[in-house]
Amino acid sequence: MTRVRFRPRPSVKVPFAIRLLKNSPMAIFGVVIIALNVLLAVFAPSLSPFDPYGMDLGNRLFAPGATHLFGTDQLGRDILSRVIWGSRISFEIGAVVVILSVVIGVSLGLVAGYAGGWVDETLMRITDIFLAFPALVLAIFIEGAIGPGLTNAILAIAVVSWPTYARLVRGSAMSIKENEFIEAAHAVGEGKIRIIFGHIFPNLLSPITVQSTLDMGGAVLTAAGLSFIGFGVQPPTAEWGAMVSNGRDFIAFAWWMTAFPGLAIFLFVLGFNLLGDWLNDYLNPRLRGVE
Amino acid sequence: MVKAVDGVTFSLKRASALGIVGETGSGKTVTALSMIRLIQEPGRVIGGAVNFDGRDLMSLSEREMREVRGREISMIFQDPNTSLNPAFRIGDQLSELIVRYNKEVERSDLNFAGVSWLEAVGISDAKRRISSYPHELSGGTKQRVMIAMALLSKPKLLIADEPTTALDVTVQAQILALIRKLKAESGTSLLLITHNLGVVAEMCDEVAIMYAGRIVEQSSVRDIFSHPKHPYTKMLLEAVPKPGRKKLIPIPGSVPNLINTPPGCAFHPRCPRVMDICSKQTPLLKSTAELGTVACHLYAEGEKEVKV
Numbered sequence: 001m002t003r004v005r006f007r008p009r010p011s012v013k014v015p016f017a018i019r020l021l022k023n024s025p026m027a028i029f030g031v032v033i034i035a036l037n038v039l040l041a042v043f044a045p046s047l048s049p050f051d052p053y054g055m056d057l058g059n060r061l062f063a064p065g066a067t068h069l070f071g072t073d074q075l076g077r078d079i080l081s082r083v084i085w086g087s088r089i090s091f092e093i094g095a096v097v098v099i100l101s102v103v104i105g106v107s108l109g110l111v112a113g114y115a116g117g118w119v120d121e122t123l124m125r126i127t128d129i130f131l132a133f134p135a136l137v138l139a140i141f142i143e144g145a146i147g148p149g150l151t152n153a154i155l156a157i158a159v160v161s162w163p164t165y166a167r168l169v170r171g172s173a174m175s176i177k178e179n180e181f182i183e184a185a186h187a188v189g190e191g192k193i194r195i196i197f198g199h200i201f202p203n204l205l206s207p208i209t210v211q212s213t214l215d216m217g218g219a220v221l222t223a224a225g226l227s228f229i230g231f232g233v234q235p236p237t238a239e240w241g242a243m244v245s246n247g248r249d250f251i252a253f254a255w256w257m258t259a260f261p262g263l264a265i266f267l268f269v270l271g272f273n274l275l276g277d278w279l280n281d282y283l284n285p286r287l288r289g290v291e
Numbered sequence: 292m293v294k295a296v297d298g299v300t301f302s303l304k305r306a307s308a309l310g311i312v313g314e315t316g317s318g319k320t321v322t323a324l325s326m327i328r329l330i331q332e333p334g335r336v337i338g339g340a341v342n343f344d345g346r347d348l349m350s351l352s353e354r355e356m357r358e359v360r361g362r363e364i365s366m367i368f369q370d371p372n373t374s375l376n377p378a379f380r381i382g383d384q385l386s387e388l389i390v391r392y393n394k395e396v397e398r399s400d401l402n403f404a405g406v407s408w409l410e411a412v413g414i415s416d417a418k419r420r421i422s423s424y425p426h427e428l429s430g431g432t433k434q435r436v437m438i439a440m441a442l443l444s445k446p447k448l449l450i451a452d453e454p455t456t457a458l459d460v461t462v463q464a465q466i467l468a469l470i471r472k473l474k475a476e477s478g479t480s481l482l483l484i485t486h487n488l489g490v491v492a493e494m495c496d497e498v499a500i501m502y503a504g505r506i507v508e509q510s511s512v513r514d515i516f517s518h519p520k521h522p523y524t525k526m527l528l529e530a531v532p533k534p535g536r537k538k539l540i541p542i543p544g545s546v547p548n549l550i551n552t553p554p555g556c557a558f559h560p561r562c563p564r565v566m567d568i569c570s571k572q573t574p575l576l577k578s579t580a581e582l583g584t585v586a587c588h589l590y591a592e593g594e595k596e597v598k599v
Contacts, residue, residue: 179373180373189353189357202376
């Protein structure tokens with residue numbers, strides 16, 4: 001018989017979760033917001049009434065009205081279109097930051113928790129160093145060194161975010177590795193990598209999922225902050241934080257330039273926070289498992 | 292250096308069952324783990340041999356040992372909650388082992404094989420339950436799954452370390468009956484570690500009583516109950532609550548700290564028949580036809596004996 005490549009599926013019961021989700025109005029609200037954002041991002045070309053970068057100097061600083069539902073900015077660009085297209089950038093930021101920081105943070109945390117000893121000490125002290133700085137400050141430092149721009153902003157935020165996952169995962173990994181099923185895997189000769197990623201890691205999906213959901217919002221917030229002070233995204237990119245920054249000088253008489261992108265940031269982050277909170281309540285007490 | 296196990300010798304015949312009885316800290320689990328070389332740093336085995344089916348397990352390489360574990364010698368533990376990976380369904384965990392140890396099973400038949408095993412260990416509604424996660428199962432059911440996982444490789448020896456201690460008494464009886472039945476069907480030998488003499492009475496042919504890392508008495512199960520020799524054994528039997536008796540009779544004192552074992556016989560501070568020599572010389576385990584196998588100065592030749 002040929003060797004069977006067998007991959008067990010880790011524990012997530014989706015249909016049950018969806019039924020439970022219906023009981024929480026806050027969570028439903030969060031999911032709705034996220035869904036709306038996804039629609040905006042996916043269908044931006046069709047939904048957006050104007051070109052987000054199309055300047056119309058004859059129509060500058062229009063208040064919200066029939067043609068321009070969210071008004072225009074100082075260069076005549078339609079705010080609604082820019083907000084819609086901005087959702088793409090927000091998802092890009094959130095997704096890439098989360099993926100990078102999870103890959104780095106979880107790997108390091110798992111290795112530290114499993115190996116223990118000086119490996120653990122070294123990795124955790126490095127983690128502590130990163131955690132000692134406020135996120136925004138550290139991101140500014142990094143971007144100061146590597147230069148502004150969307151890509152660099154994403155990298156900087158990822159660098160600031162991975163330590164949370166390392167910490168999160170390390171403690172759990174340390175306690176999980178004491179269990180007999182891990183000892184059993186050892187006893188029959190399974191390799192360390194296989195044990196860490198095949199046996200310990202699947203038990204950590206819950207806290208990682210919760211944290212990454214919350215981080216989607218967090219990353220966007222940090223990016224908005226960076227753009228607001230001129231780091232991060234550069235003009236004319238239609239990122240919400242940059243738009244808020246842009247509208248700063250005009251806030252007295254063209255409130256719509258800051259209000260709508262600000263509202264977009266608020267809703268995006270709120271949506272992911274609500275979902276993340278619900279996931280936390282759902283995943284943690286139920287799947288007590290080994291912890 | 293703390294000797295968790297100090298000079299333990301026993302043998303186990305094919306298809307028979309040996310019980311190792313002792314209180315917490317007596318060294319029974321360490322004995323079992325040493326046999327399959329699962330003692331972790333900083334502990335280590337400093338001497339001795341384990342003759343298994345013609346080979347000395349102590350002389351095998353780690354790689355060879357890995358083939359032995361799980362395949363020829365299986366072990367089940369006390370807490371089924373930490374023996375199963377909570378992140379995977381039990382069907383998947385069973386299949387992982389079937390693939391490893393029952394290579395003749397085709398991939399398409401894995402589920403069927405898994406269900407068959409669950410039924411063999413007495414799990415009802417196996418077709419549905421095979422997709423369950425460990426946390427959805429009761430302790431008794433989990434332990435049945437562990438038994439299935441231990442036996443599907445058709446091992447020559449099953450080591451069971453307090454398999455029913457964490458279970459309700461009624462479930463305990465069922466699990467023990469299951470082990471007994473499967474053992475009889477497959478001819479597997481059983482090394483059963485427990486602190487419960489009642490369990491030993493049901494399950495084992497021979498029993499060894501351990502105290503502070505040494506065997507103090509060893510005999511057939513019948514003789515242990517009808518003619519216990521070592522004072523510790525006698526007091527263990529007395530300590531079992533009996534209907535009609537008003538008071539509990541505990542053994543005075545407590546198990547010694549292995550860092551600071553009492554000199555001579557480790558049991559002497561608690562022994563009602565203690566003699567002078569007991570605090571000076573450690574009694575050796577001696578086997579005689581009339582007196583059985585005991586490590587006690589009361590039975591040693593050439594010393595002042597007291598009528599037992």
